[in-house]
Structures are given as structure tokens and as C-alpha cells.
Amino acid sequence: MSSPETPPAAELLARGELTVRGQVREASNAVLYCSVAYEGHEAACVYKPVAGERPLWDFPDGTLAQREVAAYEISEATGWGLVPPTVLREGPYGEGMVQLWIEADPEARLLALTEDEEAGEGWKAVGPAQIDEDRTALLVHADTPELRRLAVLDAVINNGDRKGGHLLPAPDGRLYGIDHGVTFHVEDKLRTLLWGWAGEELPAEAAAVLDGLDRSLAPGAPLATRLAELLTGAEVAAVRGRVATLRAGGRHPEPSGQWPAIPWPPV
Numbered sequence: 274m275s276s277p278e279t280p281p282a283a284e285l286l287a288r289g290e291l292t293v294r295g296q297v298r299e300a301s302n303a304v305l306y307c308s309v310a311y312e313g314h315e316a317a318c319v320y321k322p323v324a325g326e327r328p329l330w331d332f333p334d335g336t337l338a339q340r341e342v343a344a345y346e347i348s349e350a351t352g353w354g355l356v357p358p359t360v361l362r363e364g365p366y367g368e369g370m371v372q373l374w375i376e377a378d379p380e381a382r383l384l385a386l387t388e389d390e391e392a393g394e395g396w397k398a399v400g401p402a403q404i405d406e407d408r409t410a411l412l413v414h415a416d417t418p419e420l421r422r423l424a425v426l427d428a429v430i431n432n433g434d435r436k437g438g439h440l441l442p443a444p445d446g447r448l449y450g451i452d453h454g455v456t457f458h459v460e461d462k463l464r465t466l467l468w469g470w471a472g473e474e475l476p477a478e479a480a481a482v483l484d485g486l487d488r489s490l491a492p493g494a495p496l497a498t499r500l501a502e503l504l505t506g507a508e509v510a511a512v513r514g515r516v517a518t519l520r521a522g523g524r525h526p527e528p529s530g531q532w533p534a535i536p537w538p539p540v
Contacts, residue, residue: 282358285311286318286371291364293320302326302337302454307364309371321454322369329455331462337454338370339503344430344453345372346503347512350489350496351482353422357441357449361503375449381442383420384466386410397469400535414469418476419448424467425479428526429486429515430456434536435465457504459511461529464536470525483520490516 280288289311297304303325309318326337338361345359357373364371385396388410392398396413404410414420420440427435433455441449455462475483489496490513500509519526528534 279314280311282373283360285309285314285316286358286373287360287362291320291371293365317374319372319374320364320369322364322366324367331458332455340456341370341372341453343500343503344456346496346499347430348426350486351426353426355423355426355448355450356453357451375441375443377441378444383415383440383442384437385413387413399466399468414467416469420467421470421476423448423450424470424525425475427465427467428463428519429512431458431462431515432456433458433462433464435467436536437466457508457512459507462532463526464533466535468528468534471527473525475519475523475525480523483516486516487520
């Protein structure tokens with residue numbers, strides 16, 4: 274007898290039985306490593322219960338899980354698939370975000386420090402980094418289409434915490450971004466290590482994706498309706514505004530100067 278067809282990842286995450294296997298200790302909020310099983314299929318995943326969220330001074334309590342799901346919905350609307358499948362559901366410790374676990378390729382290099390004055394071929398400069406009391410180095414990130422797409426996505430969702438540890442290059446060559454709880458603020462909160470394209474003209478691909486997002490975010494459109502279930506009306510309006518600004522300017526955003534441009538710690 275043939276085995277049943279593997280369900281889509283989002284369905285597996287939403288309907289499967291969650292079993293906690295361990296905890297990611299270095300995370301600031303409760304992050305549980307789990308397995309999820311459904312109709313004979315099983316996968317590893319991350320479960321972040323709302324009850325385990327640490328309160329933040331600038332975000333409403335108990336909303337980080339919804340923001341993670343909203344980031345996934347925007348990512349899917351772009352067609353780039355930069356955020357692993359993510360759902361909001363009940364789990365062993367109450368409602369929370371459940372996301373497919375991605376094993377990162379340990380050999381992939383997306384960030385580096387160089388003592389050269391300029392980034393080399395295939396790299397983009399972020400800025401100087403203090404190595405010790407007497408020495409600095411230039412922080413650079415890889416100049417790849419996948420990272421550039423993620424920089425555009427971060428600008429749309431207003432990501433306030435794009436650290437190096439939130440970049441997951443998969444062994445199959447795909448790139449994923451994770452940890453999107455600090456997103457969708459109505460004020461400019463963009464903090465990222467991906468400033469290498471700041472001020473540069475957006476690629477034609479990104480411009481086309483932004484055009485599509487603009488249509489998808491129109492009041493009553495499915496994406497707008499879904500985001501309204503996860504975010505406040507002001508936050509959804511701010512997403513529309515950021516997309517409109519990016520389309521009108523046609524360039525990658527630059528640091529505002531009103532907020533630290535790079536998250537700390539950067540990794």
C-alpha cells in the first residue's frame with residue numbers, strides 16, 4: 274500500500290499533534306523545540322507560546338506570535354518564500370506561534386569581518402565594528418539576490434531585529450529569515466545588518482513584487498483581511514504606507530538616524 278500524500282507544511286503544523294522535545298535556551302522568550310505529527314507524517318518545529326513572551330516597552334503584550342504569522346503571510350504574498358511555514362494555534366502551553374524547523378547550512382557564509390577598507394567582490398559593506406579597544410574591522414554581508422529580497426521584506430514589515438542569527442541558509446541553497454516578533458510597528462523601527470544596499474535603486478524584481486503587494490493590501494483583499502486578524506488597523510495601514518513609500522522612491526531605505534540602525538547584539 275502506498276503511503277498517504279504528505280500534507281502541506283502549514284496544514285501539518287496547524288493540525289498535527291505537538292510534542293515538546295526541548296527548549297532553545299539562548300532565546301529571550303520561551304522557544305520550544307517540538308515535533309508535530311499528522312496522518313503518519315512528522316516534522317520538527319518551533320513553538321513559541323504567547324504565555325512565554327517577555328513584555329516589551331514599545332509593543333503591546335501578547336502580540337509577538339501574531340506578528341510572526343503576519344510576517345509569514347507577507348512573505349508568501351511576495352512569492353519569495355523567505356519565512357518558514359508559520360501558523361497560530363493552540364499548543365501544550367496555550368496559543369502560540371508554530372514554525373517549521375529549518376536546519377541551517379553550517380558552511381554558508383553570509384556575514385564576515387574584514388580589515389580591508391572596502392568590501393570585496395560579492396560582499397556589501399555594513400559599517401565599522403569594534404573588535405577590541407584598539408582595533409576595528411569592516412562588517413560586510415554577502416551580496417546575493419536572496420539576501421536582497423530579505424532586505425526588501427524587512428523594509429515592508431518594519432523589522433526591528435534582523436540579526437545574523439536570524440538568517441538561515443538551508444543546505445538546498447534557499448535562504449530563510451526567522452524571529453519576526455518585533456515587526457509591524459507603526460513607527461520606523463527598522464534595525465538590520467542588511468544595510469549594504471541602502472539608498473540603491475530597487476531591482477526590477479522587487480519593484481514588481483511591491484506592485485503586487487500594493488494590490489494585495491487593498492481593503493477587502495484576502496491578504497489585507499488576513500492581516501487584520503493579526504494586527505491592528507493602524508499597523509495594517511502602516512504596511513500599506515511603507516509599500517507605497519518604497520514604490521514611490523524606488524530605492525532601498527536608509528537608516529533614519531532616529532533609531533539605532535543595527536540591532537544589538539548583532540548576532
